Amino acid sequence: MEVNGQLALTVLMGVFLIAVAAWLARVEDWRSYTPLAGGGTVGGTAEQYVSEEKPSGVIRWLTTVDHKDIGILYGAYALVAFAVGGLMVVVMRIELADPASTVISNTFYNSLLTSHGITMLFLFGTPIIAAFSNYFIPLLIGADDMAFPRINAIAFWLLPPAALLIWAGFFPIPDVIPAQTAWTMYTPLSAGAGSGNQMNAGVDLMLLGLHLSGVSATMGSINFIATIFTERDEKVSWANLDIFSWTVLTQSGLILFAFPLLGSAILMLLLDRNFGTMFFSVDGGAILWQHLFWFFGHPEVYILVLPPMGIVSLVLPRFAGRRLFGFKFVVYSTLAIGVLSFGVWAHHMFATGIDPRLRASFMAVSLAIAIPSAVKTFNWITTMWNGKIRLTTPMLFCIGFVSNFILGGVTGVFLASIPVDLILHDTYYVVGHFHYIVMGAIAFAGFAGIYYWFPIYTGRMYQVTLGKWHFWLSMIGTNVTFFAMILLGYGGMPRRYATYLPQFATLHQIATVGALILLAGQIIFVWNFVQSWLEGRKVEDGDPWGLAEENLVTAEWTWFERKLQTAVTDGGEEEELATDGGNPVADADAESAADDE
Amino acid sequence: MDEAPGLSDQYRTASPWPVFIALGIPISELGLLFGLFPLAVGGLLLFGGSVVGMLSESGYVNSTMWASVVFSVLLFAFGSALAFTEVNLVVRGYATIAAAALLVVGGVVFELFVREQRDAF
Numbered sequence: 001m002e003v004n005g006q007l008a009l010t011v012l013m014g015v016f017l018i019a020v021a022a023w024l025a026r027v028e029d030w031r032s033y034t035p036l037a038g039g040g041t042v043g044g045t046a047e048q049y050v051s052e053e054k055p056s057g058v059i060r061w062l063t064t065v066d067h068k069d070i071g072i073l074y075g076a077y078a079l080v081a082f083a084v085g086g087l088m089v090v091v092m093r094i095e096l097a098d099p100a101s102t103v104i105s106n107t108f109y110n111s112l113l114t115s116h117g118i119t120m121l122f123l124f125g126t127p128i129i130a131a132f133s134n135y136f137i138p139l140l141i142g143a144d145d146m147a148f149p150r151i152n153a154i155a156f157w158l159l160p161p162a163a164l165l166i167w168a169g170f171f172p173i174p175d176v177i178p179a180q181t182a183w184t185m186y187t188p189l190s191a192g193a194g195s196g197n198q199m200n201a202g203v204d205l206m207l208l209g210l211h212l213s214g215v216s217a218t219m220g221s222i223n224f225i226a227t228i229f230t231e232r233d234e235k236v237s238w239a240n241l242d243i244f245s246w247t248v249l250t251q252s253g254l255i256l257f258a259f260p261l262l263g264s265a266i267l268m269l270l271l272d273r274n275f276g277t278m279f280f281s282v283d284g285g286a287i288l289w290q291h292l293f294w295f296f297g298h299p300e301v302y303i304l305v306l307p308p309m310g311i312v313s314l315v316l317p318r319f320a321g322r323r324l325f326g327f328k329f330v331v332y333s334t335l336a337i338g339v340l341s342f343g344v345w346a347h348h349m350f351a352t353g354i355d356p357r358l359r360a361s362f363m364a365v366s367l368a369i370a371i372p373s374a375v376k377t378f379n380w381i382t383t384m385w386n387g388k389i390r391l392t393t394p395m396l397f398c399i400g401f402v403s404n405f406i407l408g409g410v411t412g413v414f415l416a417s418i419p420v421d422l423i424l425h426d427t428y429y430v431v432g433h434f435h436y437i438v439m440g441a442i443a444f445a446g447f448a449g450i451y452y453w454f455p456i457y458t459g460r461m462y463q464v465t466l467g468k469w470h471f472w473l474s475m476i477g478t479n480v481t482f483f484a485m486i487l488l489g490y491g492g493m494p495r496r497y498a499t500y501l502p503q504f505a506t507l508h509q510i511a512t513v514g515a516l517i518l519l520a521g522q523i524i525f526v527w528n529f530v531q532s533w534l535e536g537r538k539v540e541d542g543d544p545w546g547l548a549e550e551n552l553v554t555a556e557w558t559w560f561e562r563k564l565q566t567a568v569t570d571g572g573e574e575e576e577l578a579t580d581g582g583n584p585v586a587d588a589d590a591e592s593a594a595d596d597e
Numbered sequence: 598m599d600e601a602p603g604l605s606d607q608y609r610t611a612s613p614w615p616v617f618i619a620l621g622i623p624i625s626e627l628g629l630l631f632g633l634f635p636l637a638v639g640g641l642l643l644f645g646g647s648v649v650g651m652l653s654e655s656g657y658v659n660s661t662m663w664a665s666v667v668f669s670v671l672l673f674a675f676g677s678a679l680a681f682t683e684v685n686l687v688v689r690g691y692a693t694i695a696a697a698a699l700l701v702v703g704g705v706v707f708e709l710f711v712r713e714q715r716d717a718f
C-alpha cells in the first residue's frame with residue numbers, strides 16, 4: 001500500500017514533468033518565429049494592440065510578463081478571493097443570526113473564521129493593491145515595465161497555489177481538515193498541542209500557503225522598490241513623484257522588513273509541528289509567537305492601508321477640482337507611518353501580562369501613529385473644502401473611505417490606550433475597529449480605483465446607476481454591520497464565537513442584516529463589472545473624466561490617450577462620452593450604453 | 598509615437614518559465630515537508646530547471662549546462678546537510694540529492710542534443 005502510493009506518485013510526477021517539458025519545447029519553438037511587424041491581429045479588437053509580441057488565448061495569460069496583463073491577473077485573482085472570503089462570512093453571519101449553533105457546527109464556524117481572515121488579508125487585500133500598482137505605477141512614472149518583469153510574473157503565479165493550499169482543508173481530501181487557528185495562529189493551539197485536532201495536515205497546508213503568499217509579496221516589493229528607484233522617466237523626479245507611487249514605495253519597504261519575518265516564524269512553527277523542535281513549546285514560547293507574529297502583523301495592517309490611502313489621495317482631488325492639499329505633508333506622513341508602524345506591535349499584547357513599562361511605551365507610539373493618519377485625513381477634507389465636488393462613483397467611494405477611516409481610526413486610538421484596551425480587548429469592538437478600516441476603507445479605495453480606471457483597462461465605461469447602488473449599499477451595509485459590532489463590544493460580547501448569550505441577539509441580527517445588505521451591493525458590483533467589461537459603451541476620449549479642464553490629468557491618462565490614438569480606430573461613430581459626472585444627461589446615456597453595443 | 602506606448606521592444610512580453618518556477622516551489626515544499634520523495638524530486642527539478650531556463654532566456658547566463666551544474670551543486674549541498682548531518686532527515690536529503698543529479702543530467706542532455714538541433718534552424 002505504502003509502496004504503491006509512492007509508485008503512483010512517482011509515475012504521476014514523471015508524467016507531469018514530461019508534459020511540462022513537451023509543452024515548453026513547443027512554446028519555445030513557437031517563440032523562435034519572428035512575428036510579422038505590425039502584423040494583423042486576429043479578431044482585431046483594441047485590447048490586442050500589443051499582440052504582435054504575445055501569443056493569444058490562454059497561453060498569453062500563462063506566459064505574459066507585461067505589467068498590465070499581470071495587473072489584470074492580480075485583479076481577477078483578488079476579486080475571486082474577495083468573493084470566496086465574502087461568501088464564507090455570509091455563512092458565518094447567518095449562523096450568528098440566532099444565539100445557538102443552528103446552521104453549522106462550531107468547528108466549521110471556526111474553520112470559516114480562520115479562512116475568511118486569511119483570505120481577505122492575504123489573498124484579497126495584498127493582491128488587489130498589487131493589481132493597481134502593477135498596472136499603473138510603470139505608467140505613472142513613465143517606465144517601460146517593471147524592473148524585473150519575469151520576477152513579477154513569478155510573484156503572481158505563486159498566488160494560485162497559495163490559495164489552493166490555504167483552502168485545502170475544505171476540499172474533500174481524506175484526513176485533511178481546515179485550520180481553526182484564527183488568522184493570528186497563536187501557539188500552543190497552532191502548534192498542535194493538547195487534545196485538539198490542530199495537529200492535522202490541513203494546518204500545515206495552510207501554513208505553507210501563507211508562506212507562499214509571503215514569498216510572493218516579498219518578490220513583488222523588491223520589484224517595486226527597484227522599479228521606482230531605477231526606472232523613472234527623466235521627467236519624474238522625487239519631488240514630483242505621484243502620491244500613489246510614494247505609498248507603494250513605502251509599503252514595499254514595510255513588506256521587505258515584515259514578510260520575511262512572518263515567513264521565518266511560520267517555518268519555525270512548521271518545524272515545531274513536524275520535526276520536533278520546541279521554539280514555541282518551551283517557557284515563553286507562546287509569547288514569543290505573539291511577538292514575532294505582531295512584529296509582522298501590525299506593519300501588515302499598514303501594508304494594506306497605505307496604498308489605498310495613495311489611491312484616495314490620487315483620485316479624490318480629481319473630483320474635487322483641485323490639487324491635493326499639502327501634498328508634501330501627505331508624503332511625509334506616509335513615511336512617518338511607515339517608520340512608526342514597526343514600533344507599535346505590542347498594542348496587540350496589552351492583555352498578555354507583559355512588562356507594564358513596555359506596555360506604556362507601546363501605548364505612546366500607538367497614540368503617536370494616529371497623528372500622521374490624522375494629517376492625511378485633514379488633508380483629504382481640506383482638499384474637498386470649497387472644491388468643485390463631482391459625486392462620481394469613484395469619488396463617492398473616496399468620501400466613504402474618509403468617513404469610515406475616521407471611525408476605524410478613532411476606535412483604534414481608543415484601543416491603543418491601555419486601560420480601555422484591557423476592557424475591550426478580544427471583544428467585538430476590536431472586530432468593529434479593524435473592519436471599519438479593512439472593509440470600510442481598504443476595500444472602498446479598491447472600488448474607487450476599479451471604477452476610476454475602468455475605462456483604461458477595459459476601454460469601456462461602467463454603468464453609472466449600478467455603480468451608485470453599489471456604493472450606497474456598501475456604505476450602509478458597512479456601517480450597519482460594523483457599528484453594531486462596536487456596540488456589541490461595549491456590551492462585552494467576546495469575538496470568535498459561534499454561539500452567544502441571548503442578550504446579544506438583537507445587535508447580532510442587525511449585523512447580519514448589514515452583511516446581507518453588503519452582499520446585495522457586491523452582487524450588483526459583479527454584474528456591473530462583468531457586463532460593462534463585455535458590453536459597456538466604448539470610451540473614445542482619452543480623458544473620460546474631463547480632468548483636463550482643471551489641469552488635473554495624470555500620466556496614465558496621457559498614456560491612455562496615446563493608446564486610443566495609435567490603436568487604429570475601427571470606424572467608431574462619434575458618440576457623446578459616458579462620463580460619470582453627476583450630470584443627469586450623461587447618467588441616462590450611460591445607462592442605456594450597454595444596449596447600444 | 599510607438600505602436601504600443603509604455604511597452605519596450607527590448608524584451609519579449611512573454612516567457613514560459615515563471616509559471617513553472619511558481620509551481621516548482623510549492624510542489625517541492627510539499628514534498629520536503631511531508632517527506633514525499635517523488636514530489637520533492639519532481640518539484641525541485643521543475644524549480645531548478647525553470648530557473649535555469651529563465652536565466653538563459655533573459656541572458657543572465659550563457660551556458661545552460663553550467664547554470665544547471667551550479668544550481669545542482671547548491672541543491673547537493675542542501676541535500677547533504679539534510680541527509681548527512683545531525684539534522685538527519687535522510688529521505689528528504691536523498692530526494693534533494695537525487696534532484697541535483699537529475700538536474701545535471703538534464704543540463705548536459707540539453708547542451709548535447711537539444712540546443713544544437715535548435716541552433717541548426
Ligand code: HEM
Nearest residue numbers: 301305347348366370409412413415416425426430434437
Ligand atoms: C490609527 C491608528 C490605529 C491604531 C492606534 C490602532 C490600534 C489598534 C489596537 C490597539 C488594536 C488591538 C486591539 C486588541 O486586540 O485589543 C488593534 C487591532 C487591530 N487593528 Fe488597529 N489601529 C490603528 C489602525 C489600524 C489600521 C489602519 C488597520 C488596518 C489596515 C488596523 C487593523 C487592525 C486589526 C486587523 C486588528 C485586530 C488584530 C486581531 O486580530 O487581533 N488598525 N488596532
Ligand SMILES: [Cu+2]
Nearest residue numbers: 298345347348
Ligand atoms: Cu496594530
